[in-house]
Amino acid sequence: MTMTPLRRRGTTLAAALLSATLVLSGCGNNGNNGEDAGDSPAKTRTVKADNGSVDVPTDPQQVVxxxxxILPFIDMGGRPVGVTEVSAAELGLLPAEQKATFEAATNLGSSGDQVDMEKLASLKPDLILAQLPDSEFEQIEKQLTTIAPTVFWGLDVEWKAFAGALSEAGNVTDGLGEQKAKFEKKVAEIKQAYGKIIDDTSFVNVNRWASSDPGTFSIADFGCVEIAQDDLGMDFPKAAAGEDPLGWTSLPFEQIAGLSKYDVITYPVDAQGRPTEPFAPVVGTNTWKALPAVSSGRALGVFCPGNNSYGPVLQYLDSLSTALATLPTKE
Structure with a gap:
């Protein structure tokens, strides 16, 4: 059974819930022009996240x-003083400056439930930001909150809502604003350039992960393909409301032939355009090579470095736009 990647984001319902619950109170707004009836700017504001209402510094300086x-905060310009580990594969995809920011921070442990609390306390943080499985947070919540104000999100938060909430809590809204503007511009450009293709084409997104069983693949409806579906309006198969994601189901290679009913196939490649290591066995099969989309140049490798913040998503959109430009004229 294919396991769901840890960093998968939830969908529209989670976004609505989060956007409805994120509030800022107090007199400040990112520490810029918030003054009350007196002359002193507000020192704290209140945010609401999955662990309730939390008073956080208006301008936090020591963020863990x-x-x-970790990566979304750095992507928006944040400079954490402490971090938990991320995979070597993720680090390898970071721009040099972001990688340096990560490496300059103190390593606090391999994962959320392995945080070195003494080392964390020694950093004297004024804010802790956490997103991890609920069960892991429950194990460390009391320890974290005795050290510093802690803002927590579970895993099922839609990526845009999460980015907005994280930027407000961590006071990196300037970086978010620039990224959102670039995102909206890129989406508009793709719609204008490839609107007819988008309207007239049936797509399918296929994937494999390192955890996939041998000889299996999935029709993936989560990850970067959600941006193609929701923001660009591309016609990809996805699970019905309330059903498990299609990508949770492993399909044997014998079912690759069933992809022939779609006009265009998208599949994962690395930054150099090569099929990702887990997916390489699929493109090596004769069944894959015989697909009409493959033989006619309608199988598109698309690079997705992540879908948890705007920076990686913008890279995905650039790759998708480049791939769409290669499509031959539909007969």
């Missing part, structure tokens, strides 16, 4: 990031 908050 745990779990999935």
């Amino acid at each position: 990031t745990i779990g999935n908050t």
Whole structure:
């Protein structure tokens, strides 16, 4: 059984819930122009996240990031003083400056449930940001909150809502604003350039992960393909509301032939355009090579470095746009 990648984001319902619950109170707004009836700017504000209402510094200086908050916070310009580990594969995809920021932070442990609390306390953080499984957070919540204000999100938060909430809590809204503007511009450009293709084409997104059983693949409806579906309006198969994601189901290689009913296939490649290591066995099969989409140049390798913040998503959109430009004219 194919396991769901840890960093998968939830969908529209989670976004609505989060956007409805994120509030800022107090007199400041990112520490810029918030003054009350007196002359002093507010020192704290209140945010609401999955662990309730939390009073956080208006302008935090010693931020610790745990779990999935690390790379999005750095992506938006944040400079954490402490982090938990991320995989070598993820580090390898980071721009040099972001990688240096990560490596300059103190390593607090391999994962959220392995945080070295003494080392964390020694950093004297004024804010802790965490996103990890609920069960892991429950193990460390009391310890974290005795050290510093802690803002926690579970894993099923839609990526845009998560980025917005994280930027507000960590006071990196300037970086988020620039990224959102670039994202909206890129989406508009793709729609304008490839609107007819998008309207007239049936797509399918296939994938394999390192955890996939041998001889299996999946029709993946989560990850970067969600941006193609939701923001670009591309016609990819996805699970019905309330059903498990299609990508949770492992399909044997014998079912690759069933992909022939789709006009265009997208599949994962690395930054150099090569099929990712887990997916390489699929493109090596004769069944794959015989697919009409493959033989006619309609199988598109697309690079997805991540879908948990705007920077990686923008790279995905660039790759998708380049891939769409290679499509031959539909007969």
